[in-house]
Amino acid sequence: MLLSESLLSQRSIKRDPRGFLREEYNRLVSEELDWRIRTLTTNSGPWSVISDRRVLVLCSNNYLNLTNHPLVKKAAIDAIEKYGAGSGSVRAIAGTMSPHVQLEKALADYKRTEASLAYSTGFAANAGLIPQLAGEGDLIISDELNHGSIIDGVRLSRAERAVYKHSDAEDLGRVLNEAEKKNYKHILIATDGVFSMDGDIAPADRIVKQAEEHGAMTYIDDAHGDGVLGESGRGITSHFHIEGRVDVEMGTFSKAFGVVGGYVAGSRDLINYALNKSRTWLLSASHPASVMASCQASLEVVQKEPEHLRKLWNNTRYFKDGLKKLGFNTGSSETPITPVMVGDSSKARRMSEMLFSENVFALPIVYPMVARDKARIRTIMNAGHCSQDLDYALKAFEKVGKSLGII
Numbered sequence: 079m080l081l082s083e084s085l086l087s088q089r090s091i092k093r094d095p096r097g098f099l100r101e102e103y104n105r106l107v108s109e110e111l112d113w114r115i116r117t118l119t120t121n122s123g124p125w126s127v128i129s130d131r132r133v134l135v136l137c138s139n140n141y142l143n144l145t146n147h148p149l150v151k152k153a154a155i156d157a158i159e160k161y162g163a164g165s166g167s168v169r170a171i172a173g174t175m176s177p178h179v180q181l182e183k184a185l186a187d188y189k190r191t192e193a194s195l196a197y198s199t200g201f202a203a204n205a206g207l208i209p210q211l212a213g214e215g216d217l218i219i220s221d222e223l224n225h226g227s228i229i230d231g232v233r234l235s236r237a238e239r240a241v242y243k244h245s246d247a248e249d250l251g252r253v254l255n256e257a258e259k260k261n262y263k264h265i266l267i268a269t270d271g272v273f274s275m276d277g278d279i280a281p282a283d284r285i286v287k288q289a290e291e292h293g294a295m296t297y298i299d300d301a302h303g304d305g306v307l308g309e310s311g312r313g314i315t316s317h318f319h320i321e322g323r324v325d326v327e328m329g330t331f332s333k334a335f336g337v338v339g340g341y342v343a344g345s346r347d348l349i350n351y352a353l354n355k356s357r358t359w360l361l362s363a364s365h366p367a368s369v370m371a372s373c374q375a376s377l378e379v380v381q382k383e384p385e386h387l388r389k390l391w392n393n394t395r396y397f398k399d400g401l402k403k404l405g406f407n408t409g410s411s412e413t414p415i416t417p418v419m420v421g422d423s424s425k426a427r428r429m430s431e432m433l434f435s436e437n438v439f440a441l442p443i444v445y446p447m448v449a450r451d452k453a454r455i456r457t458i459m460n461a462g463h464c465s466q467d468l469d470y471a472l473k474a475f476e477k478v479g480k481s482l483g484i485i
């Protein structure tokens with residue numbers, strides 16, 4: 079047989095190159111674990127229009143309603159006029175424009191760090207930087223409930239891995255003591271600041287103390303603490319008064335700041351290192367200047383207009399108390415993220431659909447984002463909601479919760 083014939087006969091092995099796509103999708107549908115995408119036909123606000131229905135939005139990360147702030151919008155429009163629609167390059171080549179540099183200076187001032195670095199997204203910051211901070215011969219220690227982008231960053235690293243019990247600083251101490259028996263060069267402790275599925279806050283003060291005792295580096299993902307926790311929304315370090323003691327403060331402009339884009343803040347050494355080593359920064363185009371300008375305007379707004387943050391927390395207290403009074407289990411939430419625990423994923427889905435028919439948009443969070451028996455409706459407050467909005471939502475939750483036998 080000629081070589082080419084033998085290759086042909088090998089290739090006639092019955093291999094279906096694409097069948098798995100539909101099979102897997104069908105499995106997700108049959109287990110009610112598929113995403114059904116809703117499309118907004120308006121801006122993202124306290125109320126939006128989705129599927130021709132005006133709905134009260136309880137599942138956006140737009141905590142301070144800054145997506146709609148006139149100064150934040152105007153900054154983008156002005157920057158497009160001056161700098162164009164795109165940056166044309168990666169940051170390291172020709173994609174750094176004045177607004178990128180100005181934002182990084184403003185962010186470092188806000189975070190009270192020496193320097194900061196903007197990434198395209200928070201996901202890109204975690205996936206690009208974590209694997210560079212710990213490699214072969216090092217150890218990364220993670221909270222068991224860390225966000226998927228931290229998990230993926232850790233997976234890209236050659237370091238050994240260990241996990242500590244959720245928010246348990248004592249268990250972290252146990253892992254660190256174990257680690258002392260081995261000769262790791264570097265140890266990196268990574269945690270979410272606010273956990274995105276439960277709304278609880280990591281004990282960052284105790285984590286930092288443990289890290290300092292063991293000579294470990296700390297990495298805190300403040301995606302849901304930014305603009306929400308601490309003085310002027312400066313985040314978790316301000317909340318715990320541990321400014322300057324977290325080695326890597328990572329965050330995003332896509333949530334409370336109402337725009338998009340990730341960042342890390344810390345020492346000048348960290349930023350010099352990060353920009354020379356993170357492949358997601360070096361090899362991926364920079365944001366248009368308009369995005370940077372909007373982010374900078376957001377930082378100014380949160381510092382000059384404290385009423386948004388005040389309103390967010392007033393709304394949070396009111397809504398959380400209202401849910402509890404109705405008899406809902408809101409888990410361990412301490413922040414504007416309030417889960418309404420349901421358990422079963424199909425029931426959580428049904429609850430979300432029923433709420434939607436009551437003009438309340440709140441999505442179910444199901445496996446694999448949370449454990450299979452921990453499905454929930456995750457609600458997130460918005461500073462733009464008024465008390466009538468919250469009463470409206472609570473009435474809908476009461477009606478649906480009773481009809482599903484949850485309360």
Ligand code: PMP
Pocket residue numbers: 199200201202225227270274299301302329330331332338339340
């Ligand atoms: N970390 C956490 C804790 C998050 O919740 C998110 C967003 N889901 C990210 C990182 C990613 O941020 P971005 O949307 O900017 O990619």
